[in-house]
Amino acid sequence: MGYNVAIDGPAGAGKSTIAKLVAKEKGYIYVDTGAMYRAMAMHFLKKGIQPEETDKVAAACEDADVTISYEDGVQQVYLNGENVTAQLRTEEVGNMASKTSAIPKVREKLLELQRGLARNENVIMDGRDIGTNILPNADVKIYLTASVDTRAKRRYDELTEKGISCDYEEIKKDIRDRDERDMNRETAPLRQAEDAVLVDSSDMGIDEVVRTICSHINLL
Numbered sequence: 332m333g334y335n336v337a338i339d340g341p342a343g344a345g346k347s348t349i350a351k352l353v354a355k356e357k358g359y360i361y362v363d364t365g366a367m368y369r370a371m372a373m374h375f376l377k378k379g380i381q382p383e384e385t386d387k388v389a390a391a392c393e394d395a396d397v398t399i400s401y402e403d404g405v406q407q408v409y410l411n412g413e414n415v416t417a418q419l420r421t422e423e424v425g426n427m428a429s430k431t432s433a434i435p436k437v438r439e440k441l442l443e444l445q446r447g448l449a450r451n452e453n454v455i456m457d458g459r460d461i462g463t464n465i466l467p468n469a470d471v472k473i474y475l476t477a478s479v480d481t482r483a484k485r486r487y488d489e490l491t492e493k494g495i496s497c498d499y500e501e502i503k504k505d506i507r508d509r510d511e512r513d514m515n516r517e518t519a520p521l522r523q524a525e526d527a528v529l530v531d532s533s534d535m536g537i538d539e540v541v542r543t544i545c546s547h548i549n550l551l
C-alpha cells in the first residue's frame with residue numbers, strides 16, 4: 332500500500348493548486364479525480380446525451396475507457412485512447428461532470444481506477460469523496476474549503492488574468508449551484524470525513540496552506 336493523502340473540498344477551494352505543490356514537496360504522485368469525471372462527461376457530451384437522461388448515461392459508461400498515465404510527473408487522461416487532458420477544464424465539461432458524477436454507474440466506473448493508483452503509489456488524491464469513500468483508510472485526510480466569495484473572486488481573477496471576460500455574480504452562482512449538487516447528491520456526496528483536518532483557506536495564502544498541510548503529513 333502506498334502512502335495516501337486525501338484532499339476533499341468544494342469547487343474552487345484550490346485543491347489542485349495545493350495538491351500539486353504538496354506532491355512536489357513530498358515526491359508523491361498527484362491524482363486529480365475531477366479530471367476523470369470530466370473525461371466521462373466529455374464522453375457523454377460527444378454522444379449528445381443530456382445529463383438528465385440517466386439511463387443513457389449509465390449505458391454509455393459501457394463504452395467509456397478512462398485511463399491515466401504520468402508524463403514528466405503530470406497526469407494525462409485518456410478517453411478511449413485519446414489524450415483529452417487539455418480539453419477538460421472548460422465550464423461546459425465542468426458543469427456536465429458536476430451533474431453526471433451524481434449517477435452511481437459513473438462513480439462505479441472510476442472507483443477501481445482511483446483505488447488502484449493509491450494501492451501502488453504514494454499519492455495525494457483530490458476530489459469530493461476521497462476521504463469518505465475512495466480511501467477511507469488514507470494516512471492523512473484534509474478538507475480544504477474557502478468561503479463562496481473567496482472562491483468566486485479567485486476564479487474571477489484567474490479568468491480575467493487569462494484575458495477571458497466574465498461576470499462575477501454569474502461565477503458566484505455557478506459555484507453555489509455546484510456546491511448544492513456536489514453536497515446533496517445521494518451517492519458519495521461531498522462532506523468532511525470525521526477524521527479529516529479542516530483547512531479554511533479564505534484568509535490564507537498558497538504557501539501557508541501548503542505548509543499547514545505538510546505539517547499534518549510530517550506529524551506521522
Ligand code: DC
Pocket residue numbers: 342364365366368369425428429430432433457458459460461509513
Ligand atoms: O474538481 P473538479 O471541478 O475538476 O470536478 C468536476 C466535477 O466532478 C465536480 O463538480 C464533482 C465531480 N467530482 C466528484 O463527484 N467526485 C470526485 N472525487 C471528483 C470530482
